[in-house]
Amino acid sequence: MNRLFILALLILTFNTTKASALVRGADISWCTEMENDGVKFYNTNGRETDIFALMKEIGMSAIRLRVWVDPASIGYGAYSDKADVVAKAKRAHSNGLDIMIAFHYSDLKTP
DSSP: OOHHHHHHHHHHHTOOOOOOOOOOOOOOOHHHHHHTTTTEEOOSSSOOOOOHHHHHHTTEEEEEEEEEEEEEGGGGGTTTSSSHHHHHHHHHHHHOOOEEEEOOOOSSSSO
């Protein structure tokens, strides 16, 4: 058993793959709902700007987007459904942000 542990430790220690760069990101799945409610986003100079451009400007390299099965069925409207997430992903891509998709296989949180 000790030999197996030491072998695993050596393999992990001498891994020759390149380490990935640090990712700075945020979950901004809520942004379309906020924008539709009239919320505006401003950069550090006080100028109104797109939320995705703002994320890039403040040093974010990625965003996380949640995809729900049927958010309208729980009264959440069409936010974070497939069409909404695709639109946000396109906005992120056009601003040079990486995209992380979080698939929620249920619309309700159950214990």
